[in-house]
Amino acid sequence: MEHILLRHRDIPDFNKLNVYKKNGGFAAFKKAVTKMEPTEVTAEVTKSGLRGRGGAGFPTGMKWSFIDKTNWPHYVVANADESEPGTFKDREIMESNPFQFLEGLAIASYAVGANVAYIYLRGEFWQVAAFLDEKIAEMEEAGILGDSIFGTDYSLKIYTHLGAGAYICGEETALLESLEGKRGQPRVRPPFPPSYGLYGKPTIINNVETFTNVPPILSNGADWYKSIGTADSAGVKIFSLSGRVRKPGNYELPFGTTFRQLIYEHGMGVQDGRSVKAIMPAGASSSLIVVDDKVLDTPMDYSSVRTVGSDLGSASVIVLDDTVDIDWVINKTIHFFKHESCGKCTPCREGNYWMRNLTDRIHEGKGSGDDVKLLLNVAKQMQGKCLCALGEFSTMAVVTGIERFPQDFKKKTKA
Numbered sequence: 001m002e003h004i005l006l007r008h009r010d011i012p013d014f015n016k017l018n019v020y021k022k023n024g025g026f027a028a029f030k031k032a033v034t035k036m037e038p039t040e041v042t043a044e045v046t047k048s049g050l051r052g053r054g055g056a057g058f059p060t061g062m063k064w065s066f067i068d069k070t071n072w073p074h075y076v077v078a079n080a081d082e083s084e085p086g087t088f089k090d091r092e093i094m095e096s097n098p099f100q101f102l103e104g105l106a107i108a109s110y111a112v113g114a115n116v117a118y119i120y121l122r123g124e125f126w127q128v129a130a131f132l133d134e135k136i137a138e139m140e141e142a143g144i145l146g147d148s149i150f151g152t153d154y155s156l157k158i159y160t161h162l163g164a165g166a167y168i169c170g171e172e173t174a175l176l177e178s179l180e181g182k183r184g185q186p187r188v189r190p191p192f193p194p195s196y197g198l199y200g201k202p203t204i205i206n207n208v209e210t211f212t213n214v215p216p217i218l219s220n221g222a223d224w225y226k227s228i229g230t231a232d233s234a235g236v237k238i239f240s241l242s243g244r245v246r247k248p249g250n251y252e253l254p255f256g257t258t259f260r261q262l263i264y265e266h267g268m269g270v271q272d273g274r275s276v277k278a279i280m281p282a283g284a285s286s287s288l289i290v291v292d293d294k295v296l297d298t299p300m301d302y303s304s305v306r307t308v309g310s311d312l313g314s315a316s317v318i319v320l321d322d323t324v325d326i327d328w329v330i331n332k333t334i335h336f337f338k339h340e341s342c343g344k345c346t347p348c349r350e351g352n353y354w355m356r357n358l359t360d361r362i363h364e365g366k367g368s369g370d371d372v373k374l375l376l377n378v379a380k381q382m383q384g385k386c387l388c389a390l391g392e393f394s395t396m397a398v399v400t401g402i403e404r405f406p407q408d409f410k411k412k413t414k415a
C-alpha cells in the first residue's frame with residue numbers, strides 16, 4: 001500500500017515544492033479556499049472520523065466546530081513538541097514531508113477562520129524550525145501563503161516558535177503559556193482553548209500528524225478515509241516502534257494492525273530471538289501490558305488497546321523482552337517524570353519526588369516489600385488529584401508495573 005502520510009518514502013524529493021505540487025500538492029487547500037465554505041471543510045473532516053494523533057484521540061472535526069465564533073481573532077497552533085519518550089514520528093513528517101503538514105495546517109486555519117497560525121516546536125528541533133521557515137517562505141513566494149491566497153480575500157501567515165525543551169510544553173495549555181512568553185505551566189480547564197486559547201482568544205491546537213491527514217481527506221473524500229482502519233479509529237497511524245525489536249522505526253499502518261504484525265512483520269521480531277515480556281504502547285506514559293498471544297493479536301486502535309489494559313496514546317510502541325526488569329523500567333520513567341514535573345500542583349511535584357526516592361531504593365536492591373507497597377500507595381494517592389495529565393501519566397507504569405509484574409519486585413527487595 002502506498003503511504004498516505006509518509007509519502008516521501010514513495011516519491012523522491014517530496015520535500016521540494018515543485019515535486020510536491022506535481023504530485024497533487026496544494027490541490028486540497030485550493031479546493032477548500034476557492035470552492036468550499038469553512039463549515040463544509042470542518043464537516044468533511046468530522047465525517048472522515050479523523051481523531052487527534054497527539055495522544056488523546058479527540059475527534060478533530062468536532063474540536064474545530066467548537067471554535068467560539070463570537071470572539072475574534074482565531075488562532076491555530078500545531079503541536080510539534082514531540083517530547084513523549086518513544087515518539088519520533090512528527091520529526092520525520094516535518095523533515096521529509098513538510099508541505100503536506102503545512103497544507104493541512106493551512107486548511108485547518110481556513111476552516112476555523114484563522115489568519116495567523118503557529119508551529120510550536122520543542123527547543124531541540126531548532127534545525128527543523130529553520131527548515132520549516134524556508135518551506136513557509138517558498139509557499140509565500142508561490143502565493144500559497146500570505147495575502148489573497150489563490151486570488152481570494154483569504155490571507156494566512158504561519159510562524160514557527162521554539163520552546164526551551166520541556167515535556168510539559170506539549171500539554172496544550174502549557175504550550176499556549178509558553179507561546180505567550182510565560183513559564184510553561186498548564187492552565188486550569190475549563191475554559192478550553194477553542195473558547196479561551198492563545199492570548200485569551202479562540203484557538204485550535206492539533207498535533208503535526210493530525211494536520212498531515214487533512215489534505216488527503218479533502219482530496220479523496222471522507223468516505224475513502226473512513227474505509228481505512230477500524231470503525232472506532234479511522235485511517236492510518238504512524239507507529240513509532242522502539243525497544244528490543246530488530247528493526248525499530250516509524251511504520252505507517254492502518255489502525256487495526258495487530259501488535260504481532262507490527263513487532264514481528266515490520267519490526268522483524270525481538271532481538272536475539274527472545275520473547276516479548278511487556279509492551280508500552282504509549283511511550284513512558286503507558287500502562288504496562290503483560291504480553292501473551294491474546295495481546296499480540298490485539299488490533300491497535302483506540303478502543304481495542306483499552307481491552308488489554310492500556311491506551312494507544314500517540315502510538316509510541318516500546319517493546320520490552322525477558323531481559324528487562326520492570327523495576328528498572330519504572331526507575332527510568334520516574335526519573336523522567338520527576339525531572340519534567342512543572343511543580344505547579346502538589347500531588348505531582350511531591351509525589352514524583354517521593355516516587356523517585358522509593359524507586360531508586362528498590363532498584364538499588366536496598367528496598368523492602370514495604371517500600372514497594374508505599375510506592376504503590378503514593379502513585380495511587382496521586383491519581384485523580386493532579387492538575388494536568390502529566391501527573392496521571394507518571395503513575396501509570398508504577399501502578400501497572402507493581403501490580404502486573406510482582407515477581408520483578410520480589411526479586412529485588414529484602415523481606
Ligand SMILES: Cc1cc2nc3c(=O)[nH]c(=O)nc-3n(C[C@H](O)[C@H](O)[C@H](O)COP(=O)(O)O)c2cc1C
Pocket residue numbers: 051052053054055056057058060079080081082083084167168169170171172173205206207208210388389390
Ligand atoms: C504532559 C503532556 C505532554 C503532551 N505532549 C504532547 C506532544 O508532545 N505533542 C502533541 O501533539 N500532544 C501532546 N500532548 C497532548 C496535547 O495536550 C493535546 O491533546 C494535543 O496536542 C491535541 O492535538 P490532537 O487533538 O491533534 O491530538 C501532551 C499532553 C500532556 C498532558
Ligand code: SF4
Pocket residue numbers: 168185186340341342343344345346348349386387388389390391392
Ligand atoms: S500535574 Fe505535574 S506537570 Fe501537571 S500541573 Fe501539576 S505539577 Fe505541573
